[in-house]
Amino acid sequence: MAAVLLxxxxxxxxxxxxxxxxxxxxxxxxxxxxxxxxxxxxxAGTGKSTVLAAWLKxxxxxxxxxxxxxxxxxxxQFLLYLLGAxxxxxxxxxxxxxxxxxxxxxxxxxxxxxxxxxDFARLDRKVILILDDYHFLSDPKxxxxxxxxxxxxxxxxxxxxxxxxxxxxxxxxxRVRHQLLEIRGIDLRFDLAEVTHFLNGSxxxxxxxxxxxxxxxxxxxxxxALQLAxxxxxxxxDKEAFVETFVGSHRYLxxxxxxxxxxxxxxxxxxxxxxxxxxxxxxxxxxxxxxxQPTDPELLSRLEAANLFLIPLDDERRWYRFHHLFGEFLRHxxxxxxxxxxxxLHRRASAWFEHLGWTDDAIRHAFLAGDDRLAARLANDMxxxxxxxxxxxxxxxxxxxxxxxxxxxxxxxxLYYGWFLVTTGQFAAFRxxxxxxxxxxxxxxxxxxxxxxxxxxxxxxHLHQLEFVDTVLAFQQxxxxxxxxxxxSSDVEMKLVRIGITxxxxxxxxYFDLRRATVLFADNLDQSRxxxxxxxxxxxxxxxxxxxxxxxxxxxxxxxxxxxxxHFESSRSDLTKxxxxxxxxxxxxxxxxxxxxxxxxxxxxxxxxxxxASNELYGAAAVLGDxxxxxxxxxxxxxxxxxxxxxxxxxxxxxxxxxxxDSLAKQLFEGRTxxxxxxxxxxxxxxxxxxxxASQAPALPSRLLAEVGDxxxxxxxxxxxxxxxxxxxxxxxxxxxxxDEPAEAATLLGTLITAAQAExxxxxxxxxxxxxxxxxxxxxxxxxxxxxxxxxxxxxxxxGYCRSFLDLGPEMHIxxxxxxxxxxxxxxxxxxxxxxxxxxxxxxxxxxxxxETTSWAHEALNARxxxxxxxxxxxxxxxxxxRELQLSPNTVRWYMKSLYSKLRVNNRTExxxxxxxxxxx
Amino acid sequence: xxxxxxxxxxxxxxxxDGHLDAGHSVWLGQLTLxxxxxxxxxxxxxxxxxxLYGVLSMLQTMGVVLxxxxxxxxxx
Numbered sequence: 001m002a003a004v005l006l007x008x009x010x011x012x013x014x015x016x017x018x019x020x021x022x023x024x025x026x027x028x029x030x031x032x033x034x035x036x037x038x039x040x041x042x043x044a045g046t047g048k049s050t051v052l053a054a055w056l057k058x059x060x061x062x063x064x065x066x067x068x069x070x071x072x073x074x075x076x077q078f079l080l081y082l083l084g085a086x087x088x089x090x091x092x093x094x095x096x097x098x099x100x101x102x103x104x105x106x107x108x109x110x111x112x113x114x115x116x117x118x119d120f121a122r123l124d125r126k127v128i129l130i131l132d133d134y135h136f137l138s139d140p141k142x143x144x145x146x147x148x149x150x151x152x153x154x155x156x157x158x159x160x161x162x163x164x165x166x167x168x169x170x171x172x173x174x175r176v177r178h179q180l181l182e183i184r185g186i187d188l189r190f191d192l193a194e195v196t197h198f199l200n201g202s203x204x205x206x207x208x209x210x211x212x213x214x215x216x217x218x219x220x221x222x223x224x225a226l227q228l229a230x231x232x233x234x235x236x237x238d239k240e241a242f243v244e245t246f247v248g249s250h251r252y253l254x255x256x257x258x259x260x261x262x263x264x265x266x267x268x269x270x271x272x273x274x275x276x277x278x279x280x281x282x283x284x285x286x287x288x289x290x291x292x293q294p295t296d297p298e299l300l301s302r303l304e305a306a307n308l309f310l311i312p313l314d315d316e317r318r319w320y321r322f323h324h325l326f327g328e329f330l331r332h333x334x335x336x337x338x339x340x341x342x343x344x345l346h347r348r349a350s351a352w353f354e355h356l357g358w359t360d361d362a363i364r365h366a367f368l369a370g371d372d373r374l375a376a377r378l379a380n381d382m383x384x385x386x387x388x389x390x391x392x393x394x395x396x397x398x399x400x401x402x403x404x405x406x407x408x409x410x411x412x413x414x415l416y417y418g419w420f421l422v423t424t425g426q427f428a429a430f431r432x433x434x435x436x437x438x439x440x441x442x443x444x445x446x447x448x449x450x451x452x453x454x455x456x457x458x459x460x461x462h463l464h465q466l467e468f469v470d471t472v473l474a475f476q477q478x479x480x481x482x483x484x485x486x487x488x489s490s491d492v493e494m495k496l497v498r499i500g501i502t503x504x505x506x507x508x509x510x511y512f513d514l515r516r517a518t519v520l521f522a523d524n525l526d527q528s529r530x531x532x533x534x535x536x537x538x539x540x541x542x543x544x545x546x547x548x549x550x551x552x553x554x555x556x557x558x559x560x561x562x563x564x565x566x567h568f569e570s571s572r573s574d575l576t577k578x579x580x581x582x583x584x585x586x587x588x589x590x591x592x593x594x595x596x597x598x599x600x601x602x603x604x605x606x607x608x609x610x611x612x613a614s615n616e617l618y619g620a621a622a623v624l625g626d627x628x629x630x631x632x633x634x635x636x637x638x639x640x641x642x643x644x645x646x647x648x649x650x651x652x653x654x655x656x657x658x659x660x661x662d663s664l665a666k667q668l669f670e671g672r673t674x675x676x677x678x679x680x681x682x683x684x685x686x687x688x689x690x691x692x693x694a695s696q697a698p699a700l701p702s703r704l705l706a707e708v709g710d711x712x713x714x715x716x717x718x719x720x721x722x723x724x725x726x727x728x729x730x731x732x733x734x735x736x737x738x739x740d741e742p743a744e745a746a747t748l749l750g751t752l753i754t755a756a757q758a759e760x761x762x763x764x765x766x767x768x769x770x771x772x773x774x775x776x777x778x779x780x781x782x783x784x785x786x787x788x789x790x791x792x793x794x795x796x797x798x799x800g801y802c803r804s805f806l807d808l809g810p811e812m813h814i815x816x817x818x819x820x821x822x823x824x825x826x827x828x829x830x831x832x833x834x835x836x837x838x839x840x841x842x843x844x845x846x847x848x849x850x851x852e853t854t855s856w857a858h859e860a861l862n863a864r865x866x867x868x869x870x871x872x873x874x875x876x877x878x879x880x881x882x883r884e885l886q887l888s889p890n891t892v893r894w895y896m897k898s899l900y901s902k903l904r905v906n907n908r909t910e911x912x913x914x915x916x917x918x919x920x921x
Numbered sequence: 922x923x924x925x926x927x928x929x930x931x932x933x934x935x936x937x938d939g940h941l942d943a944g945h946s947v948w949l950g951q952l953t954l955x956x957x958x959x960x961x962x963x964x965x966x967x968x969x970x971x972x973l974y975g976v977l978s979m980l981q982t983m984g985v986v987l988x989x990x991x992x993x994x995x996x997x
Binding site: 041042043135138140163164165166167168172184185186189220221 | 976
């Protein structure tokens with residue numbers, strides 16, 4: 001994605017002095033202000049941009065202008081410029097979204113567009129947004145985004161689209177609703193009076209009315225043709241005769257006229273114009289570079305004054321472009337006259353752009369030069385940059401055009417190509433390309449780093465196909481190689497590779513070796529901090545916390561997450577503050593799961609809300625999945641069956657949307673939906689009251705159980721490959737109990753417990769022991785049940801385990817009561833009082849705290865929100881708060897909104913009241 | 922005076938290969954779809970050249986194979 005936005009694309013064309021005033025058109029446009037969309041659809045050279053620029057000049061409403069070109073024909077690039085254009089208004093529209101887009105691919109843009117439309121809705125006045133040259137866009141994804149934006153556009157915005165061809169938007173719908181103002185060719189056409197005014201007035205040609213009528217007919221009032229005609233006629237003695245000749249000619253009018261105009265220029269100037277036509281836009285310096293000799297600084301403005309179809313792109317008249325139509329004809333002429341020179345011109349342009357660091361333009365011209373070798377070198381230079389702001393759209397664009405053989409010179413490029421193939425699920429292509437790509441090692445300064453990187457790519461490919469043993473093997477080989485070369489290297493790539501490996505290995509290691517995962521994540525976190533990798537820190541934190549949770553070290557997990565959240569919240573970047581960082585939702589949801597286990601339900605709900613809010617724009621599936629699973633459980637505790645089934649439904653849809661080539665994620669998601677089904681079944685079997693629709697009620701649990709059964713059968717679980725079942729055995733054990741097959745469950749759980757113990761899976765161990773206690777109880781083996789329960793209590797006590805007991809319902813309550821009769825402990829008492837059977841409820845029971853823990857309620861508000869709250873307490877208005885905190889009033893309003901939603905209140909009074917009860921102020 | 926070509930509405934027939942889904946008619950404006958054995962023809966009035974090109978580029982985006990575009994004698 002473009003690192004720098006070209007300012008001159010965000011500027012309406014500068015109007016020429018001799019412009020013909022067109023009051024009717026301006027009036028028409030003025031009427032369109034209340035429409036949702038003004039569509040100006042007419043061929044090139046009919047004066048679309050000019051009339052728009054003239055209209056804007058007399059407008060009081062702020063207007064954002066975006067001149068589109070071919071380079072904008074990917075969704076990411078388009079949105080980047082769209083937001084860039086809106087930022088020129090300084091109205092706080094889409095603040096932060098631009099940075100956000102730079103961080104990630106534009107995959108799920110709807111939340112972003114909604115955010116934008118909310119920003120629009122907050123405006124207290126009308127704004128105009130102009131998309132000029134819309135016909136350059138062809139990507140259906142862009143059209144859907146524009147359509148979506150149109151659907152959600154508040155009345156504060158008037159969108160203007162100027163295009164040569166009707167855009168594929170639902171125009172008929174807008175037409176029917178009178179939300180569309182169309183200005184078409186017929187409206188833009190110059191009538192006889194205007195033609196006369198133009199030719200004899202501003203151009204002072206002194207033509208007869210017959211000649212003018214001829215020209216009007218011949219050009220159909222097409223202003224570009226009239227301008228060309230005027231140029232050809234200037235200083236010509238035989239004006240009338242000349243008009244006669246081309247009236248009778250059957251040659252294409254513009255062709256004819258351009259030839260005329262060019263033939264009247266000095267040869268050198270003609271060559272200059274033709275050669276410049278390879279550029280989309282140019283200034284004196286770029287012209288000089290392409291021509292190969294310094295260009296007179298005054299030349300461009302002289303050409304503009306001579307009406308040679310140069311359009312200034314900024315007020316300083318530094319950057320220009322040709323009128324599109326004229327430019328196209330010039331390019332055509334260039335191809336005819338100097339075809340052999342064209343690649344060289346593009347190469348020079350490429351070098352100029354490269355020198356200034358505008359790599360994207362440099363690569364574009366390299367491709368246009370047909371110089372794939374140059375493009376490969378440039379792409380190689382850019383690859384690291386692209387990888388930091390991972391942009392697969394751009395990768396796709398490059399890699400589709402670069403021959404693999406050319407990439408071999410550039411190991412890094414080969415590496416990114418392999419990465420691109422793996423992450424886009426093209427495993428077959430990857431396996432084919434790998435032997436070739438690997439050869440690039442000979443060009444590497446540190447071949448072993450490249451080898452290691454390719455090994456880890458192979459590992460990724462194995463991982464995606466759930467070949468765990470091969471995955472770990474390949475990763476291990478890669479790490480060994482890296483360790484060999486570590487002392488002598490400070491290579492950035494090597495560090496990145498290392499972070500990548502440890503992250504992924506850490507991610508899958510919990511399925512093999514939990515202790516090792518801890519080491520890997522700790523190492524990874526360390527490296528990421530050194531390297532300053534934002535995403536690395538988030539991954540490391542989440543991973544380390546998750547592993548600790550699995551080890552049954554809940555407090556340690558909480559501590560790690562707290563630190564991580566503090567890191568992101570105290571980050572100086574405004575973006576982080578507003579949206580949270582990439583993956584910060586992961587941290588919140590991890591915290592939520594801990595709070596849930598500790599039965600701190602209010603805090604868990606707050607964490608879910610925060611996770612949802614910070615994930616809103618990213619739409620990360622993993623966070624969404626965890627968040628939904630947690631919401632479902634929370635809903636069940638509150639007896640909100642409808643909300644729980646809705647969450648399950650969403651979870652199912654999410655699971656179905658996971659791409660098939662990502663098998664690991666797919667299985668983990670399916671596991672979530674199955675675990676959630678079992679939670680729902682458990683709830684239904686425990687709740688004594690009859691559900692409203694008694695006839696359907698019994699069907700639901702058995703249907704859910706049947707679905708889980710089908711899934712389990714499809715998984716073909718193997719007790720030997722315990723760790724690799726990705727939680728499948730857990731589901732199997734609960735499913736057996738739900739079907740009242742305690743004997744089978746007990747046998748399975750016995751094996752599971754041995755394995756969990758051997759692998760330090762503390763969390764699993766507690767769960768399995770509790771399930772085993774239930775199984776033994778049902779089998780009437782009371783003593784064994786008590787023994788299992790006792791072990792679970794011993795393990796759970798120090799870490800404050802609670803919900804794992806409560807969620808097992810009345811049966812667990814009975815077991816715990818029996819235990820309390822013989823061996824009462826404060827932990828046991830706290831657990832029992834939390835059961836609804838003891839009159840304890842989610843709202844009233846105090847969670848048991850093994851040792852001092854932080855008050856999680858405060859965690860719900862971030863530092864900024866606390867400040868805002870404090871100032872609200874002092875009775876300040878939001879404008880005063882804005883001044884005090886040096887924020888814009890809109891931002892303060894945003895914080896207030898988020899504050900209200902976190903406190904679950906609707907206004908300031910309620911917020912303060914609630915905050916006082918919670919002792920937040 | 923010659924009739925206007927560039928800016929005037931006209932009737933067109935566009936023939937494309939295969940069967941075009943009627944669901945696209947929202948995009949294709951006022952054109953009526955007629956299905957032949959292996960050819961779908963789209964007929965109707967289009968406002969001007971910009972509208973015609975708009976339809977053609979939509980068809981291109983949809984990957985439709987274009988067989989013929991012809992201007993019909995104006996019925997009015």
